[in-house]
Amino acid sequence: MYTGWSTPLGLVQEELNQREYEGHPVPDSIKEKVAAIDEKDAMNIVLIDPIFDELEALPKSADFNYVQPNDLEEIRRERPDGPRKLGDVNNDEILDRLHGAWTGRACGCALGKPVEGVGMRGAKGMDGRQTIRTYLENRGHWPLDFYFSGAEAEDEIKLPCELSQRENIAFMEPDDDIHYTLIALHVLEKHGADFTWKDVANAWNNCLPYNAICTAETQAILNYNLAVPRTSLMGRVKADWVTPDFTSTHRNPYREWIGAQIRADGWGYACAGHPELAADFAWRDAHWTHRANGIYGEMMFAAIMASAFLVHDPVELTKIGLSEIPKNCRLSEAVNAALEKAEQTDDFHTYMDWVQEHYGDLSPVHTVNNALVVVGAMLYGQMDFHKSICVSVEGAWDTDCNGATCGSIVGAASGAKGLNSTLVAPLNDTIRPKVFGFEEIKMSELAERTLQVQKGITAR
Known part of the structure; x- marks a missing residue:
């Protein structure tokens, strides 16, 4: 312990x-x-x-009717029918769409970053959505249309992350939502399509500062390192007993939180047009840190991301994502219910009232409730790059995660040339993360490198 x-x-x-x-x-x-x-x-x-x-040691209730396996083949047996493979993206479009995806991820992350804390916990007796709206209204910035201002007002709410506020923003500052997408690129460049979960764990050890890792990821990497002697990584001793069951569950109560879901994008980029393969890659990445719906969130959004390079309808994209996870799991149940609810109201915040009523008891960094924010933003933003990202952050809870995931999807669907948004220029196409080997890099270069990885994978 x-x-x-x-x-x-x-x-x-x-x-x-x-x-x-x-x-x-x-x-x-x-x-x-x-x-x-x-x-x-x-x-x-x-x-x-x-x-x-x-x-x-507690027994499972006989009334628990969900079927939620963790093994990939068992997950596939429980999933509904789906396209599995859509086809390859046009060579004339793929680089631009990859650039759009990286740019969208950074824009959404930066937009949501200053309000992540108040989005989760609220302020002044208000919940997260109320706090964000009040903050913007008090500064004449509602509805959300640009990066948050740090200007003071009578509400006395002070936002952190000054480098992501409109007065200062000049690049994407360090954030785990960006870090894990870079890690995916690193793993695929080094190991290719046959990478294993241990390759991911070792990449974290080699590339990520421990203090940049949160919740389930913290517990999982600690479990891994406690079970794997350093000398085994040097080839001096053999120690291969550690399993994903252990790393994902031992003293890890965060195993169905959002930490895997935010790691989906890099696998989706690399598998553009191939949702089943993207879900496979996401499973390898997720199942050593998460269980059940924690795994499914990453698989679903990796499949959505891979499909967004070719499919631009939000309902169709969501159903493709659902086709890669068990049909009788909590996440599928919630997303299907959300699709039905969205047909009944044309207002995002009325939809979010329903989401809060039914899923507001979950942690503000849980997989399921935050997935519904992203799905809602895709639907009510109508896949418009600017509107969808802004709506996703208005939805509160884990705002930088949801903004980043939504931004990736709509960025891939739009392509960089189609990004008619004021959110793009202030970042100067630049990311400055805390990932060794990526200390400062252009998103255009990341798109080029991702394209080389993607070509190698789809050529197999």
Whole structure:
């Protein structure tokens, strides 16, 4: 037992919620035991660690009717019919669309970055959406149409991330939503289409500062490193017992949160026109850090992303994404319900009222509720680059993640030449991440490098 993203007490408190979400009712006796732990014992491993074992041993309820496998072949057996492969993207368009996708990801991430905190937790007694709207209205900027201002107003709400505010923005600053897309490119350049989950884990160790890794990813990389001696990576000893089951579940209550979903894009870029293959790559990336819907979120959006290079209808794209995940899982249920709801109202915020009513009890960084924000932004933004990204951030919760995912999709659909948006120019086509080997790079260069990877994959 160890800490990671939170204290042992923080981890076990989240595990209570996670076990029930997975269909394992937690008895009051365990809840009361956790509630009785004083904050001064938050790091008391001897006291807290046995509770995890109790939670792990809980039986699944007979009333839990979802079918949510973690193995790729089992996932495929449970998925509905789908196109699997759409075809190759026109050679005259692919580079421009890749540039559009990278640009869209950066624009959406930068737009949502300053309000990520208030989008999740709200401020001044308001929820996230209310806070974002109030902040913009008080500065004369509602509806959202450009990067957030850091200007002061009577609400006394101060936003962080000054480098992503309209007064200062000149490039995409470091953010995990960008980092993992770069990691995907790095892995594919180094290992090609036959990469494994351990290649991804080793890339994190080699390229990402530990402090740039969050929640489920923090727990998974700690689990991996605790189980894999450094000397084994040098070839001195053999240590191959570590499994994705262990890295994704051991003291990892965040295993169905958004962390895998935000890693989908790079695989989708590399598999443009090939949604099944994109979902396969996403599964390899996701299943060592996440379980069930945490995996499916990345698979669904990787398939959507791969398809957006050829398909531009938001409903069709969403259904292609759904065709790569189990038909009877929580994420499929929620997305299908969202598609039905969207047919009944023409207003995004009325739609979001419904999303909050039905999925607002989930963590603000959960896979399912944030997926519905992105799907809603695609639908109500009508795949327009500028409008869709702005709407996705207005939806609150994990604003930079949702803005980035939505931006990737509409950017690929539009292509860089079609990006008639004021969000593009301020970034100067430049990303300055905290990823070793990518300290400062142009998005146009990333598109060129991604194209070379994509050519190698589709030629197989």
